[in-house]
Amino acid sequence: EWSDSERSTIASVWGKINVDEIGPQALARVLIVYPWTQRYFGAFGNLSSATHGRTVLNALDKAVKNLDNIKGTYSELSQLHCDKLNVDPDNFRLLADCLTIVVASAFGSALSPAVQATWQKFLSVVVAALSSRYF
Ligand code: ZNH
Numbered sequence: 001e002w003s004d005s006e007r008s009t010i011a012s013v014w015g016k017i018n019v020d021e022i023g024p025q026a027l028a029r030v031l032i033v034y035p036w037t038q039r040y041f042g043a044f045g046n047l048s049s050a051t052h053g054r055t056v057l058n059a060l061d062k063a064v065k066n067l068d069n070i071k072g073t074y075s076e077l078s079q080l081h082c083d084k085l086n087v088d089p090d091n092f093r094l095l096a097d098c099l100t101i102v103v104a105s106a107f108g109s110a111l112s113p114a115v116q117a118t119w120q121k122f123l124s125v126v127v128a129a130l131s132s133r134y135f
Pocket of ligand 1: 037040041048052055056057059060077080081085087091092095096126130
């Protein structure tokens with residue numbers, strides 16, 4: 001399902017992402033633009049949301065390395081978010097969108113329309129995989 005050029009585009013975008021910067025920025029943006037998401041992190045405060053931003057982005061590494069089985073890779077993580085964390089799966093897409101915005105601001109013209117389209121396709125597969133154990 002992935003072409004060679006999509007594979008190399010995803011690997012190249014991922015290689016240029018600084019997880020420690022982009023992760024906290026993307027999660028902070030979700031919490032500001034969609035304040036109701038703060039309830040998932042309310043007990044922990046901002047420090048933990050920065051930590052979680054890093055955790056989430058680090059977890060994306062697994063998807064980049066398992067492009068042909070993203071659904072299987074995130075099966076347990078999906079179940080955890082559904083059963084234990086009770087995170088509404090709509091939030092995965094909100095985070096993916098904020099991540100794209102933060103990546104676009106950081107990359108500038110390096111994120112061409114074609115590159116961005118492939119990156120968003122990748123994130124939409126991630127979002128679907130994280131939602132796959134919800135029913
Ligand atoms: Zn999440 C957790 C990933 C999204 C919320 N996460 C988590 C973890 C991981 C993740 C890896 C860890 C796990 C363990 O511990 O085992 N996420 C992720 C990803 C994504 C996400 C990849 C996408 C892309 N999350 C999300 C969202 C939300 C969340 C959107 C909301 C809004 N998570 C969460 C929580 C938790 C998690 C709450 C828990 C935290 C703590 O514990 O601290």
